Amino acid sequence: MTDARLLCVHAHPDDESLWTGGILARYAGEQVPIKVITCTDGVRADGSSVAAPGVRVAELRKAMAILGAGEPQVLDYRDSGGAGSGAAEPGSFCAAVFDEVVRTLVTEIRAFRPTTVVTYDAFGVYGHPDHLQAHRATVAAVEASAHPKLYPESGQPWQVAGLWLVTTPDLPFDAAVDVGPWLDTKWQALRAHESEFDRGAGVSVFTDPRVREQLLSTEYFSHRPAPRPRTGSPATDLLAG
Template structure:
């Protein structure tokens, strides 16, 4: 029998490290099969190469690229449509194929807001929710492989109390003074994973994305945070669990603490 499997679906290279790097490293180290589907960027591009190095650090296998363009970056996949504008059914079918080939017990993607509202993240959430349901039905996408039903979907998010704290430190203003907030109210969080033992590996995987480090963006804000807050962000991952099979139905916990 194959080891339990965990498959993440992310929009861009570096998201796998930033959002789920701790869980990927934790469960790979415990003997689970782990993998990452990345919806944008094409083989042969610089960021695809960086993704390969990041996945190697996290123990998550080879890149699984859908090959769409990063919205606003046409050179990320020349000739391909932006991921956020690609036909929804086409995206869903490709994800169904990935799920049926990998046969994961658990699938992870973003919450409904895509973490922070990026259109590619929102599309990844919506298509993954559709795909985990469709993958178990033999009537749907029969050319994409034998049916496979993951037992649970986890939506990676951030506790709203932490968002408010980060906002003050990173931007010098109250979170409520801006637009829609990332994350969800603390009481909605179903799973908090302590990934502090794997934080160094998560940080190393983030730094494998050299082009993003050079560009600044999230890395600049992370490094500018007070060390205790940065360590808290890197050392904790927050999730919303959605069961896809009855709780009493067949299924296996991933090794370790059984949090997923």
């Protein structure tokens, strides 16, 4: 597993812990190089945020430190959710020029050279527009990264070995990863997103240890087949084993 490198592309601060906290803690412990890209800073583009600017990114950094997964890279977009139809708000992730987002991700993929990339399934796990945008952009970027004629100014082509999409057990999945041994770490990381608990967001349900045990101790992924690598490609796909 020496050549394995893991990239997770998430939409908001807290998603890294909620959906992938177990695998991040596990592979960080195995010294797998890890990169987490969080596409928004968690501030709502429509101005409906409860937390002050900067709070959610600070919480994200704390969570990442707890997971042992290093510094996150936060892209310069706002949360498209919120009270109204935030999707069209200027500055929101969903209002971003798609090609610009893909280009950014291609550049990061070619620089970091991950063997395994993780993002959300085609439904965005539960339909949040930013999760859908992250899915679309990441799928496009993983394919584009391998193509020498696409974004030639964004680095040498890189073929990812495995693209895995966060999903839930009520949908078809290809990998169910038991992260029970890392559940406490995952919970501490999730808990670092204090402002989300303070405002009574959905994550508050996990304050009940039975709910945590039931819903957070397994992480589900569906596999998106990638084209067969052409040359000199990485071999280790972390979640395929």
